[in-house]
Amino acid sequence: MKIALVGIGKIALDQHVPALNASQDWELAATVSRAGRVEGVEAYTAIADMLAARPDIGVVSLALPPVPRFAAAFAALEAGRHVMLEKPPGASLSEVHALQDLAQKKGVTLYTSWHSREAEAVAAAKAWLADKQVLRGHITWREDVRKWHPGQDWIFEAGGMGVFDPGINALSILTEILPMPVHLTGADLDFPANRQAPIAARLQFAQNITADFDFRQEGPQTWDMEFETDQGHIALRMGGNILEINGKPAGGENTIMGEYPALYARMAALLRAGASDVDLRPMVLVADAFTLGQRQTTDAFDF
Numbered sequence: 001m002k003i004a005l006v007g008i009g010k011i012a013l014d015q016h017v018p019a020l021n022a023s024q025d026w027e028l029a030a031t032v033s034r035a036g037r038v039e040g041v042e043a044y045t046a047i048a049d050m051l052a053a054r055p056d057i058g059v060v061s062l063a064l065p066p067v068p069r070f071a072a073a074f075a076a077l078e079a080g081r082h083v084m085l086e087k088p089p090g091a092s093l094s095e096v097h098a099l100q101d102l103a104q105k106k107g108v109t110l111y112t113s114w115h116s117r118e119a120e121a122v123a124a125a126k127a128w129l130a131d132k133q134v135l136r137g138h139i140t141w142r143e144d145v146r147k148w149h150p151g152q153d154w155i156f157e158a159g160g161m162g163v164f165d166p167g168i169n170a171l172s173i174l175t176e177i178l179p180m181p182v183h184l185t186g187a188d189l190d191f192p193a194n195r196q197a198p199i200a201a202r203l204q205f206a207q208n209i210t211a212d213f214d215f216r217q218e219g220p221q222t223w224d225m226e227f228e229t230d231q232g233h234i235a236l237r238m239g240g241n242i243l244e245i246n247g248k249p250a251g252g253e254n255t256i257m258g259e260y261p262a263l264y265a266r267m268a269a270l271l272r273a274g275a276s277d278v279d280l281r282p283m284v285l286v287a288d289a290f291t292l293g294q295r296q297t298t299d300a301f302d303f
Contacts, residue, residue, distance in 0.1 A: 001268065002029040002057045004050055006072050007064035008036025010149075011086065015115070016063055019260035025268040029057050032072075047072045051079045058082060059271070061264075065152075066091040067159040070099070077102045082109040084267050088168050088283055089113075091159035100278050110276045111267050114172035118262035119240030121252030126177040128234060128245065129227070134178060137209040137227035141170040142217035145199070151303045155197065162197030164286045167213040170225065171282040173240050174209075182207050184285050187293035192301035199301055203289060216301075 003026050005016055017038055020028045030042045032050050037043050044050040050057070060076040061084040062069050070090055076083050077099060089112040090096040096112065103110035116122070143166055145155065154160050161168070174182060182205050190200040203211040209227075223239035235244040242252040270277055 001025060001059060001271065002027050002054075003059040003061055004028075004030040004032060004054065004057045005038070006032040006047055006050075006060060006062045006076075007069075007086075008033035008038060009063065012036065012063040013038075015256075015260040016061065016086075018257075019264050022261060023264050023268075026059075026264060030054055047075050051075060051081070059084065059267070061267075062086060065154045066161065067154070067157070070095045073099050074102065077106055077108060077110070080106055080108060082111075082267075082271060084111045084113055084263075087112070087114050087116075087172065088161060088165070088286070089278075089280070090283075093280060093283060093287055096278070096280060096283070100276070103276055109267075109270050109274070110278055111270055112278050112280065113263045113266070114169075114176075114279070114282065115256075115259040115263055116169035116172050116240055117176045118259040119173070119236075119252075120255065120258060121236055121243035121250075122173055122177060122240045124243050124251050125234060125236050125240070128250075129177055129179050129229065132179065132229040132231050134180070134207060134209075135228045135230060137207075137225065139170050139174065139203075139209070139211035139213075139225040140222050141167050141211065141224075142214040142222040144218050144221065145215040146303060147221075153303070156192070156195040156199070156301070158196045160197050161286065162191075162195070163199055163201055163213045163215040164197075164289070166215070166223075167201060167211070168282050168286055169239065170211065170213070170223070171285045173225065173236065175279075175281040175285070177236075178207075180207065182209065182285075184288040184292060187289040188296065189289065189293040190296050190298045192299060193297050194300040194302070198293075199298065201289060201293070203285075 189198040
């Protein structure tokens with residue numbers, strides 16, 4: 001199937017393009033970007049031009065930052081194309097609901113992808129927790145924004161989500177593996193004096209679960225979550241790729257390279273089934289954090 005990739009930045013080149021090139025389901029037939037290119041692939045600078053010129057491309061994958069993504073997604077859906085959204089699926093919940101309504105009206109597929117749910121050990125953790133009572137849990141999600149988003153000021157602008165850009169990955173795993181619903185009860189958000197989005201956050205959930213997100217960690221990065229249950233202890237490490245049960249290795253592999261191939265396989269399956277997959281639970285938790293969060297101002301941050 002022919003697919004167009006919109007937004008040729010770091011995540012597109014690191015993950016989307018290799019996943020598409022390795023897939024038997026997809027042909028990367030066009031890209032749309034103001035400056036980015038993929039060698040050997042037809043390139044456009046505006047999505048309207050691509051949609052007009054390439055009616056043969058039935059699927060559009062959007063790897064743009066959240067704020068400009070809505071307009072591109074709306075245009076693609078309005079043109080009758082199927083759409084796959086990079087996480088987070090938008091800058092606001094209301095715009096994603098609007099996209100969902102439009103996709104349903106047009107009879108096309110909309111997929112809100114969550115790549116961390118495809119990490120190597122997530123499915124096994126979900127299966128282990130299925131018949132257990134979670135007593136308490138903690139998430140530590142700390143990484144270096146300068147490493148993963150070098151010079152990308154948009155991530156600290158309104159709608160960029162700041163530390164919730166990686167933090168929502170943890171929340172996507174949390175909402176996938178827990179055997180019960182989870183909701184937020186409080187948050188503390190640290191905003192640099194010169195920025196509009198938080199650089200760190202501490203979250204509290206009603207289910208005796210807490211989370212610590214920070215975008216300032218240098219050196220080794222930390223993407224861990226641990227839970228005490230009525231039948232023992234479970235931990236997911238390295239972004240959901242390594243599983244430990246009662247302190248012992250229990251599976252997984254320390255690699256993220258299987259996540260995006262799994263997303264594109266899922267998109268292909270949705271198209272064959274004529275279905276959509278729009279799960280906004282992780283984004284609801286982020287919205288609740290901004291609603292309930294107590295704001296603290298911290299030192300100015302510059303790349």
